Amino acid sequence: MSQTKQSRLKVYNTLTRHLDEFDPIHPGRVNMFVCGPTVYDVSHIGHGKSYVAYDIIARYLRKRGYSVFFVLNITDIDDKIINRAKETKEDPLKLSERYSQAFYKDMKDLHVDSVNLYAKASDYIPEIINQIKGLVDKGIAYKITGGVYFDISKFPEYGKLSRQNLEQLTVHRVDPDPEKQNPGDFVLWKSQKPGEIAWDSPWGKGRPGWHIEDTAITLTHFGPTYDLHGGGTELIFPHHEAEIAQAEGLTGKKPLAKYWAHTGLLSIKGQEMHKSLGNFVPIQDAIQKVGVEALRVLYASTHYRSPLDYTEDTLVQAASLARRFRRAYDQLQRMTGVKAESKASKELLKQKVDEARIEFFSTMDDDFNTPGALAAYIKIVGIAEEHGKSVSTESASMLLNVMKDLASVLGLLETESIPRQEFLQLVNLLTSLRNDLRAKHEYALSDRIREQMQKAGVTVEDEAQ
Structure with a gap:
């Protein structure tokens, strides 16, 4: 359904630190990239929060009429994967493939169905090598014993996303190497260590650094600039900062992404989630416990940029709300043969629904404000509960269509164990x-x-x- 008097969509842009009007590079089209998981273990509910948030964003952009090409990467080459493979005595790529398949199932079960392409880093080795070669040829990258590094002194805008200067950024480095030209230089290509997986390259056998993997994927599919880049707040530095330096340093075109969006982290009773703390909740365990729609309501109840503290109380409330939505919808679906309403009653009902519907779109236009959208949706559900037994078949159909239409943005009313x-x-x-x-x-x-x-x-x- 198209919205009457549609407001302008605004997105909080980490790059500008402002709510910017959303104006894609190509009218009507949105190229969107989100950093996906490093697949060395099962995904947990914190991952679910981020990917459901970007799923809702993509759904809403499509609801507004945009053609969205949504790419989510899979990091299947990484130190964590290599270390886990050593522990399990597996081939690293076979281990990462096993966990990739588990992740795809998690996304399917969470109804994250807006992704057009899952792009695995190992599928882009030639592109990665070509881009590193381009940076070396331009004098922005250099070879040392440990591999090929990006020279941050050759990119004066390094730090513009995280709003840090070079001295601040240097403090964060955890991989000092006396051969590096600057302490903050980051790796593009890692020289092979004994027993590690490796590919041939102009700099000898080795494997990609983490940051260059995503740049290779986006330059391949989107070109030097695109519309929206997403990820968790913990990725702003160094990962996203490095992506900008690599791509803009290579192509000379900016910005790499016009809008940068970042999701808040999920904690459990105020603590970060770690297996060592015994508070690690896999996505599949949460789905088995409360169902998909309860999880999606829980995620949507907090703005995507805000942190979420996961507790039993918040989970119970979300599950109760999800059941309420389903009950109201089912009650309307079961209506048959109800007598006609008066014209005045019908128009008043439609006016109330339209007001709530406009509120839904207005709040989503305000930086994808899902808590506000949920509040508007609850109003519509309340109208359905109040009038569900007395409305005409025509009004019931109108309510059903609106409930289903708006639920499709939030990914609700989609679970059907039987038709x-x-x-x-x-x-x-x-x-x-x-x-x-x-x-x-x-x-x-x-x-x-x-x-x-x-x-x-x-x-x-x-x-x-």
């Missing part, structure tokens, strides 16, 4: 059976059926007999 039509037929059969039992005064069995229906999320209200 909805068959589910509704089963509900109608059980309702008819209960009526027969109550007519025969067999209330105990009737009550047991009602309890089971309510556990399944079906609202059952009996009239006095």
Whole structure:
């Protein structure tokens, strides 16, 4: 549905530190890149928060009429992967492939279905080598014993994303090497160590550095500039800073990405998630516990840029809200043969729904404000609950369409263990059976059926007999 009097979409841009009007490089088209996982273990609910946030962003951009090409990378070459492979005595690429497949399943089960391309770093080795060669040829990168490094002194704007100067950035370095020209120089190509996976290159056998992998992917698919780059706040420095230096230093064109978006981190009871602390919650465990829609409601209840503290209370509240959305929708779907409303009642109902719908879009236009969008959606659900038994079939259809349309942005009302039509037929059969039992005064069995229906999320209200 198109929004009337549509407001202008604004996005908080880490690069400018402002809410900028969203104006893609090519009208009507958005090229979007998000940093994906390093696949050496299963993904946890913190990863889920970030990827659901960017899924909602991509869904909303498409709802607004943009053609979105969404690329999410998979880091399948990395020190962590090599170290884990040594522990398990596996080939590193086979280990990363196993965890890549697990990640794809996590995304499918979380209904993160807006990604057009999952790009694995190991598929871009020729592009990586060509880009490093270009940087070396321009005098921006140099070879030492440990590999090829980027010379940050040759890129004066290094630090513009994180708003740090070269001295501040040097303090952060954790890989000092006396051969490096500057303490802050970062690796583009790592020389092979004994027993490590490696590829041939002009600088000898080795493997890519972390930062160059993403630059190779985006330059291959988008060219030197594109619209939106996303990732967690922890990636601003050094990872995203290095991406900018590599790409803009090589191509001479800027900005690499016009808009930079960053998601807040998830903690558990105020602590970062670590297996050593016993608070590591895999995505699959959370899905089994509360379901996909509860998780998506939980993630959407916090603005994507804000941190989220994961507690049992917040999870229970999110699960309750997700069930409420489903109950209201199912109640409207079961309506048949209701008498017509007055014209005035119908228009008043539509006006209330339209106001809430406009609020939904207005809040999403304000830097993808999902808590505000959820609040607007709750208003529509409240209208459905209040009028669900008395509206005409036409008004019920209008409410259903709006609920489904807006839910598609948040990724809700999509879970179906069985097809909805068959589910509704089963509900109608059980309702008819209960009526027969109550007519025969067999209330105990009737009550047991009602309890089971309510556990399944079906609202059952009996009239006095």
